[in-house]
Amino acid sequence: MDNETAIDIFAALAQRTRLDAFKLLVRHEPEGLAAGELARHLEVPHNTLSAHLSVLSRAGLVVSQRQSRSIIYRASLDRMQETLAFLARDCCDGRPELCAPLLSPLQSEDCPEPEDPS
Template identity: 70%
Template sequence: MDTNKALEAFAALSQATRLNTFRVLVRHEPEGLPAGEIARLLDVPHNTMSTHLGVLSRAGLVVSRRQSRSIIYRVSLNHMRETLGFLVRDCCAGRPELCEPLLEDLKPCCPPSKETVS
């Protein structure tokens, strides 16, 4: 990821409604949510939510797909992984033991169960 793409992602997330939208979508992975449901959950007018989703989409942070008459939005976890990787690429000047607390914090709160691990 280059600096401009990272800046675009950070700029998109630097507004409260967009950050909250992203966090709501993370909680609803992998199913995603229709735009209207996101607007309802965040108590945001539909047309305003559409604008915010457009910004997140152009920044590569969300993806959408049509399902019947709805558009379902999901987080682009790959893009977020690239963005986080951009931030910590040179972590601790090659001394990974110094970055261990950071890496521990990035572990998911809900690790996969033994049944889903292949």
């Protein structure tokens, strides 16, 4: 990943609805959510959500797949991992042991309980 790609990713996430949509999709991995369900959870109009999902898709943060009459959106966990690795690559001037406190919350036993979506 280069700086320009990282900037595009951060720009895509630098808006409340898009960030909320991405976080919600991460919580619903690996099944994903239908576009209508995503709009309902986020309480945004379908056309507004469509524009936001397009931005996230161009940044590689979400993928979509048609299932019957619905479009199912999923978070691209590979892209998220690639972005986190990009941020940590030069961590602590080549001394990765100093970055352990940054990475430990990402380990499954340390992950916080999911928020109640209702």
